[in-house]
Amino acid sequence: MTTDTALEIAGHSFSSRLIVGTGKYASYKQNAEAARAAGAEMVTVALRRVNWSNPDEERLQDALTPSEFTYLPNTAGCFTADDALRTLRLAREAGGWSLVKLEVLADQKTLYPDMEETLSAAKALIKDGFDVMVYCSDDPVYARKLEDVGCCAIMPLGSLIGSGLGIQNPLNIRLIVEQARVPVIVDAGVGTASDAAIAMELGCDGVLMNTAIAEAQAPILMASAMKHAVIAGRQAYLAGRMGRRLYADPSSPLAGLI
Amino acid sequence: MQIFLNGEACEVEANSTLLTLVLSLGADPRGIAIERNLEIVPKSEHASTILQPDDHLEIVQFVGGG
Numbered sequence: 133m134t135t136d137t138a139l140e141i142a143g144h145s146f147s148s149r150l151i152v153g154t155g156k157y158a159s160y161k162q163n164a165e166a167a168r169a170a171g172a173e174m175v176t177v178a179l180r181r182v183n184w185s186n187p188d189e190e191r192l193q194d195a196l197t198p199s200e201f202t203y204l205p206n207t208a209g210c211f212t213a214d215d216a217l218r219t220l221r222l223a224r225e226a227g228g229w230s231l232v233k234l235e236v237l238a239d240q241k242t243l244y245p246d247m248e249e250t251l252s253a254a255k256a257l258i259k260d261g262f263d264v265m266v267y268c269s270d271d272p273v274y275a276r277k278l279e280d281v282g283c284c285a286i287m288p289l290g291s292l293i294g295s296g297l298g299i300q301n302p303l304n305i306r307l308i309v310e311q312a313r314v315p316v317i318v319d320a321g322v323g324t325a326s327d328a329a330i331a332m333e334l335g336c337d338g339v340l341m342n343t344a345i346a347e348a349q350a351p352i353l354m355a356s357a358m359k360h361a362v363i364a365g366r367q368a369y370l371a372g373r374m375g376r377r378l379y380a381d382p383s384s385p386l387a388g389l390i
Numbered sequence: 391m392q393i394f395l396n397g398e399a400c401e402v403e404a405n406s407t408l409l410t411l412v413l414s415l416g417a418d419p420r421g422i423a424i425e426r427n428l429e430i431v432p433k434s435e436h437a438s439t440i441l442q443p444d445d446h447l448e449i450v451q452f453v454g455g456g
Contacts (some may be wrong), residue, residue, distance in 0.1 A: 139442055153454075153455060153456030154453075154454035154455060154456070155454045155455045155456040156454075156456070157454065160454065162424075163454060174454060176456055177452045177453070177454065177455055178452070178453050178454065178456075179423075179451070179452060179453070179456025180451070180452050180453045181396040181397075181448065181449065181452060182396070182415075182422060182449045182450060182451050184395075184415055184416075191421075191451075192451075192452050192453055193420075193421050193452060194453055203452065205447075205452070206455055206456070208455050208456065218425075218428075221430055222423040222425060222448070222450050223421035223423070223452075224428060225430050225432065225433070226421055226423035226450065226451060226452060227421065227452065234437070294456075342456030344456065350436055385424070
C-alpha cells in the first residue's frame, strides 16, 4: 500500500491534512474536543482586543494550548492590506509565530477575498519575514501570482465562508492544484464530509474548515467524519480513480455462461 | 492622566509603565500584544515603557476564529 507523505508547509511537517477553525463553538472546551476528534494539528485563531469587562471569560489558550495545536493566526475582518499587516504583526508579537493565514476581504455580505489587496499584503508580509498561507479566490491566475511572490500555501475558497455550499468550481481547484508547487488547501465552503473528500480527490493537499464542524448538530461526531473524509479523499487521490465510461462494463466473466 | 485604551478614554497614574497597567487590569500578560501609538512595544520593553498623556494603546490577545 502506498504510504502518504507528511504535509510540509514552510518547514513545518503535519501528518494531518485537516486544519480546523476555533470560531462559533458553544465553548472552547467543545472546540478542543472537536479539534482532537478531527485529528487536527493546526488551528486558526483570531486576534481581538482584550475584554477587560469580563476577566473570568474563558481563554482560548487554556482549552486549546499552543503546545498541543499549532496556531495559525488569521486576519479575519480585515478589509485592507494595511489592516492585515497591522493584525499579523501584533499576532507575531503575541505568539511569536511567523506562519500566518492572510485573508483580505472585499465586503461583509460575501466575505469574498479582495485579490488586489491580498496580493499587496502578501508581498509586504513576506518581505517582513512572515510565512504566508493565503486565502484566495479560485482564480488560477491570482493563485499563480500569490505563489510567485512567495506564499507558502495557496488556499482557494470552495464557496463563500460559512456557506456550506461545497466546492462550486472543481475545475478551477484542479487547475490551481495542477500548477502549484506549494500546498493547495481548500479553505471555506465545506459543508459536509463529501465536500472534504471531493477537495482531496481533486488533489488538494489539505482542507481548512470551521462552520461545517461548529454548526453541525453533533460537532464532535462531524469532526470525526471530516477526519475520515479527508483521509478517504486523499487515499482515493493517491490510488488513482478508474476511468469514466458512458456504458456498462461487466465485472463478471462473459465466458462460461449457462 | 488620561490615555486611550482599546478605543476608550481611561485614567492612569502618572509614570505608570505598560506592565503595571496590564497587571492592574488583571490581564494575563502571557499571550497578549501591545501597540502604542501604532507602534508595537515588544514584551521585553513592557516594564520599561512609561506611559505618556494621550497615549493610544491597543492590547490584544488570541480568540477563537476561523
